[in-house]
Amino acid sequence: MLTTLAVENYRSLRDLVLPLSRLTLVTGANGSGKSSLYRALRLLADASRGGAFAGDEFGYALDFGLPVPAETAFGLDPEFKRECVWSGPVLRPARLLADRAGPVVRTREAGGSWSEDKHEIRLTDSMLSEFADPRRAPELLMVRERIRSWRFYDHFRTDAAAPARVPRIGTRTPVLGHEGGDLAAALQTIRESGDDEALRGAIEHAFPGSTLEIGDVEGRFALRFRQHGLLRPLDAAELSDGTLRYLLWVAALLTPRPPELLVLNEPETSLHPDLLPALAALIAKAAKTAQLIVVSHARPLIHELESVSAGLGIEATTLALEKEFGQTVLSGQGPLDRPSWHWPKR
Template identity: 45%
Template sequence: MITRLAIEGYRSIRSLVVDLAPLTVVTGANGSGKSSLYRALRLLADCGDGRIVGSLAELGGLDAVRWAGPERGTRRGQPTEGTVRSGPVSLRLGVATDELGYAIDLGLPVALQSAFDRDPEIKQEHVFAGADPRPAGVLVERRRGLARTRTDAGWVDLAAGLHPWASVLDELAGHQEAAELAGARRMLRGWRLHDALRTDLTAPARQPQVATRASRLDDDGANLAAVLQTAVELGWDRELSRAIEDAFPGSALHLPVVDGRMTVALAQPGMLRPLTAPELSDGTLQYLLLTAAMLSAEKPSLIVLNEPERSLHADLLPALAERIRSAAASTQVIVVTHHPRLAEELGGLRIELEKQSGETVVAGREGPLDQPGWHWPSR
């Protein structure tokens, strides 16, 4: 379970450290920074897949996403004033579990004469034991092109001349001297983030798909029917039936297969035939997609849902909350929502974000010293 998340220098987040629980609900007004926190988690997941540099380039490079305010925080209630930067541009992301953590520091490239000028450089990476990357707990460190690991006999070099766009999690994950790298990569690759589940008229989930077992929901929800059928054949038919009954009393889910292709349909009281996928409302389809994410055969270490209440009628929120709470019994779940009723229904640990002088902070904190400890390694 992820116990601590740290973000520095990203969009409206100058410096934020939060502790997480098995079920964490992130709330706040529009513009408070909820989406920034979600996107930072997505970037961390990209680290596990070796896509962090490319993902930032697609967003416009580091200049497009970095903290735009002053280097030092302002006092509460004072307006933000522009200042000339004295320190290096830096985007830092980190997570910690009870056993292992990972932190990355990205900056602007030294050589700007390149066609790939939107690519940031990986300045540092650290894999560590404990709640944050203190020097004593660092197991593997990478500083620019040099990577080394701590052994009983002291530090041992793993590689030199690493490319500034290549992560040690990708390049050295199989190194026999640093098994912790494989553990950190496995942790990040075990996350599932959902915020782009399409429900429009041309959504992939409305189209027949090849009937083949599916252990996890695709990012666009295309394999919805296959994920639900896989769950049924693995013995979770009662959980699925309960999810349908809670949301649509008296209804029954159908997963017809025609010519090797399958889709979803919903039989409802008073209807002479089941409604097919193209006929389902956006809210109904959204609920089925989220149910599939919670019931997938592959149980991720972390599920992150960004505004799952989208398109849902208020009457469906209790059923959705029940699905999320049930999933949180075996999988850590983070829900980012601006809907107060869903937040109340979910319970769990509540983190409310707000803006102070343009900076995203946790509501109720008195200042930087009132947040969990985190020690970023100096460059």
């Protein structure tokens, strides 16, 4: 589990060091920096901007900056200035396992000494992608695979032309796509390979008396939603935006293949307040098998998540962001409250 997230000099996140738990709830007013934090996480996952994380086993930091203008015409194309992988939650020179300064990468040998071989990579490439070798640098490989397993969901489309409203060829789908076009296949996969009881419970919790059907027409899966009181089921094209969005969250959160880290950005969008308790129950259930970061400005959802997680015995932390002289800070965090953190120098 990740225990610390640090971001420096990205938008309004000039110097932010956050503690993370099994379920981390990030809230704050509009413009407080929530979206910047979400984007920084995505950019960190893409290894394309400055940011870092640490857990009990490994930590990773990268420093991105602009090139020297006189040396290239691509003056706006960022370069890797420094990358480090270390053991344990805090960066210390003795715990460095792999270190990249400019184009040069060096790694530790089994005995703890630095390898005499120094390897050069391009300034626009990450050592995670270019130098993750199971024999020479197994720690880099482990960190890379961890980051690649992170999953992000942000504002599912529910308009009339949304991919989730159109039947598609059905294939086993343990992980819902980011655009949601494979919704019917993902729900059917949960039925056959996942927690069908939880799926039925999530539908009943939000829409009492309703049932979900997956139609198969010449290999194309189509969603049909039967609600109490209606004479016929509704297909995906007829569902309201809120109903369709809730079903998308059901498919995403009940995945049979949970990631190591799942990040949700404003999951309450387009949902009626009556659906928030059901959504909170889904998120808390997902936190049993994956670490979650939920970014939301909806206080009712935050309160529901705090209540449900406490009832399930899940460690939850609420982080309230605010602006202070144009800089995003964690509300109530003093200099001595920050997690221990040290940035690598260029």
